[in-house]
Amino acid sequence: MTSKATIDVLPRPASVSRRGFVGGLSAGILSVAATEAANAESLADVPDRGPGADLSAHSERSRFAKIDRIPESTPGKRNIDPSNAINSKTPHQRLVGNITPTDLHYERSHSGVPDIDPEQHRLLIHGMVGKPLVFSADDLKRMPSVTRVVFIECTGNGWENWKKADPDLTVQNTHGLVSTNEWTGVPLKFLIDLVAKDKDSTWMLAEGGDGAGVDRSIPLTDEIVNEAFVAYGQNGEPLRPAHGFPMRLVMPGFEGNLNIKWLRRLKFGSAPWMTRWETARYTQLLADGKARQFQLRMDTNSVIIQPSGMMQIQQGYNRISGLAWSGHGKIAKVEISTDGGKTWTQAQLSQPVLSKAQVRFQMDWAWDGKPTRVVSRSTDEQGNVQPDRQSFIAAMGTNALFHYNAQQTWSIDAAGRVRNVLA
Amino acid sequence: MSSRKRLITGVLTIGLLASPAFAFDFGRPATPDEIKLWDIDVGPDGKGLPDGSGTVTQGKQVFSDYCSACHGENGQGGIKDRLAGGQGTLASNMPVKTVGSFWPYATTLFDYIHRAMPYPTPGSLSSDETYAVTAYILSLNGIVPADGKVDKDSLPKIKMPNRDGFIPEPEFDPARLFHTK
Numbered sequence: 001m002t003s004k005a006t007i008d009v010l011p012r013p014a015s016v017s018r019r020g021f022v023g024g025l026s027a028g029i030l031s032v033a034a035t036e037a038a039n040a041e042s043l044a045d046v047p048d049r050g051p052g053a054d055l056s057a058h059s060e061r062s063r064f065a066k067i068d069r070i071p072e073s074t075p076g077k078r079n080i081d082p083s084n085a086i087n088s089k090t091p092h093q094r095l096v097g098n099i100t101p102t103d104l105h106y107e108r109s110h111s112g113v114p115d116i117d118p119e120q121h122r123l124l125i126h127g128m129v130g131k132p133l134v135f136s137a138d139d140l141k142r143m144p145s146v147t148r149v150v151f152i153e154c155t156g157n158g159w160e161n162w163k164k165a166d167p168d169l170t171v172q173n174t175h176g177l178v179s180t181n182e183w184t185g186v187p188l189k190f191l192i193d194l195v196a197k198d199k200d201s202t203w204m205l206a207e208g209g210d211g212a213g214v215d216r217s218i219p220l221t222d223e224i225v226n227e228a229f230v231a232y233g234q235n236g237e238p239l240r241p242a243h244g245f246p247m248r249l250v251m252p253g254f255e256g257n258l259n260i261k262w263l264r265r266l267k268f269g270s271a272p273w274m275t276r277w278e279t280a281r282y283t284q285l286l287a288d289g290k291a292r293q294f295q296l297r298m299d300t301n302s303v304i305i306q307p308s309g310m311m312q313i314q315q316g317y318n319r320i321s322g323l324a325w326s327g328h329g330k331i332a333k334v335e336i337s338t339d340g341g342k343t344w345t346q347a348q349l350s351q352p353v354l355s356k357a358q359v360r361f362q363m364d365w366a367w368d369g370k371p372t373r374v375v376s377r378s379t380d381e382q383g384n385v386q387p388d389r390q391s392f393i394a395a396m397g398t399n400a401l402f403h404y405n406a407q408q409t410w411s412i413d414a415a416g417r418v419r420n421v422l423a
Numbered sequence: 424m425s426s427r428k429r430l431i432t433g434v435l436t437i438g439l440l441a442s443p444a445f446a447f448d449f450g451r452p453a454t455p456d457e458i459k460l461w462d463i464d465v466g467p468d469g470k471g472l473p474d475g476s477g478t479v480t481q482g483k484q485v486f487s488d489y490c491s492a493c494h495g496e497n498g499q500g501g502i503k504d505r506l507a508g509g510q511g512t513l514a515s516n517m518p519v520k521t522v523g524s525f526w527p528y529a530t531t532l533f534d535y536i537h538r539a540m541p542y543p544t545p546g547s548l549s550s551d552e553t554y555a556v557t558a559y560i561l562s563l564n565g566i567v568p569a570d571g572k573v574d575k576d577s578l579p580k581i582k583m584p585n586r587d588g589f590i591p592e593p594e595f596d597p598a599r600l601f602h603t604k
Contacts, residue, residue: 111539111542111545124453124457124458124461125450125453126453126458126462131452132452132453132458133449133450133451133452133453134450134451134452134453134457135449135450136450139449139450142449143449194449194450202600202601203597205464207464211539211542211545212538212539212545213463213538213539213545213546215464215538219595219597219600219601221595221600264461265461267462267464269466271466271597272597273464273465273466273467273534274466274467274527274528274530274531275464275531275534275535276526276531276534276535276539279526279527279528279531279589280520280522280525280526280531280535283589285513285518285520286590287514288514289513289514289518289588290513290588290589290590291513291525291588291589291590292589292590292591292592293589293590293591293592294591294592294595294596294597295592295595296592296594296595297594297595398516399513399516399518
């Protein structure tokens with residue numbers, strides 16, 4: 001274990017000399033820089049108060065807080081024209097807390113974002129059912145609903161680092177394909193009862209109303225039947241078009257692409273359909289040339305966000321923070337190493353810790369100014385531990401493309417520059 | 424009677440009048456004809472494949488008209504997914520995943536072309552055109568002969584080169600899940 005640095009953030013008592021005070025800090029934390037910076041400014045410089053802008057129909061971010069996603073493509077294809085983008089990544093390094101702002105929730109679409117009039121949208125539920133039914137968006141809103149905070153993660157999250165680590169990547173580039181929102185909708189179980197599903201139906205095809213008609217076969221396990229829902233609400237408002245307006249499937253803990261957006265058809269059957277998405281696309285090629293299929297659950301994961309790629313830190317007090325999540329349930333603990341994985345210290349988790357939702361972790365750290373590496377590893381309530389990169393690659397090879405959940409390491413050089421490295 | 428009570432009574436009355444057979448009056452019955460319009464999925468056993476057929480020769484023309492601009496002349500070298508070649512590369516450091524090297528079912532190819540292609544006008548190819556271009560892409564990979572033809576009987580019988588190249592995740596293995604012994 002690392003030595004626990006005691007970080008004194010209280011003002012120094014007037015009777016104690018600066019030398020004596022600094023010397024008294026167990027980890028030698030310097031507060032000199034902050035004190036001198038404070039001396040350089042004055043409250044007299046803060047602009048005067050005055051009447052503000054008119055009240056408005058909705059609130060924009062401050063002009064001083066410009067925060068954007070980044071449209072990107074496959075690994076290594078960055079800074080591209082949005083017309084060539086296949087995803088758009090969440091700027092974790094600019095966000096706080098556990099919930100991703102709606103407009104910054106990551107996006108992955110396979111045929112653009114359809115412009116759907118909810119009046120004209122229909123959901124057909126058929127197949128092995130007693131009563132095939134057609135529902136409108138209004139029908140769904142009249143039904144009993146559930147509201148739940150869950151993460152959704154693209155299986156491509158982390159894919160920049162399979163084969164190499166570009167040093168100039170930010171955490172947005174490496175881990176921007178996971179977000180957490182509060183979703184509201186109708187339990188799948190309720191819809192199953194409405195259409196009187198045949199008890200012999202064990203698989204369900206969910207299909208989107210996008211140009212690609214993205215469709216996935218979903219096994220009707222107890223967990224999925226009890227937890228899946230057809231959502232029409234996102235963070236208290238209608239779904240945004242990029243996230244499936246007017247309705248999408250939400251599959252807590254499972255591959256992002258199973259959360260079918262612009263949902264227009266659920267068909268009940270007794271075997272998977274072997275769609276393009278579950279054969280040619282979202283399967284993981286192993287080193288021996290065989291591909292792992294129906295790896296539907298998103299595994300235990302975490303990433304340090306402060307500090308992270310392309311940031312610069314100062315010697316002394318640093319607060320390490322990041323996000324952890326698991327498709328298996330709640331995060332039980334997150335450990336942080338500030339010496340490249342030799343020793344680990346348990347971080348604090350912000351409450352509440354929710355099942356299949358991202359949780360913020362943090363830890364105080366005194367950086368001694370020497371080059372080092374910081375890394376986090378999460379453990380979930382089922383005992384799954386986020387793997388180190390070496391054992392992860394030994395099991396998966398470097399061709400899998402999807403389901404990368406190895407521990408993320410950031411290197412810090414003597415100047416405090418933080419960079420993406422493999423381990 | 425409070426306005427709230429009147430409102431609730433009104434909703435209940437409308438609900439009762441409009442609900443013929445269901446415990447809940449949500450949605451409406453789907454007719455067989457309209458289900459047919461949307462029921463486009465094709466399973467690996469061939470279930471869902473429509474009548475019709477297409478030859479490699481016909482498919483070469485369809486491909487040239489609608490596909491080659493993105494996928495290249497012979498399914499290679501285009502700006503979008505490569506469709507042919509790559510066999511023998513899956514265990515290398517630079518695997519090339521194509522219909523011929525990676526896709527386990529020929530039925531999936533029909534389904535995907537029919538639902539999602541051509542990219543600007545998905546679903547616009549007729550069943551015959553879809554069979555034809557499926558046959559052509561399979562021929563580019565040496566899976567059907569140059570004078571070949573496919574239809575709903577022959578397509579599910581084609582064994583793709585990488586048919587046995589997939590390992591189901593134990594938790595969701597279709598062969599074991601729901602088969603409690």
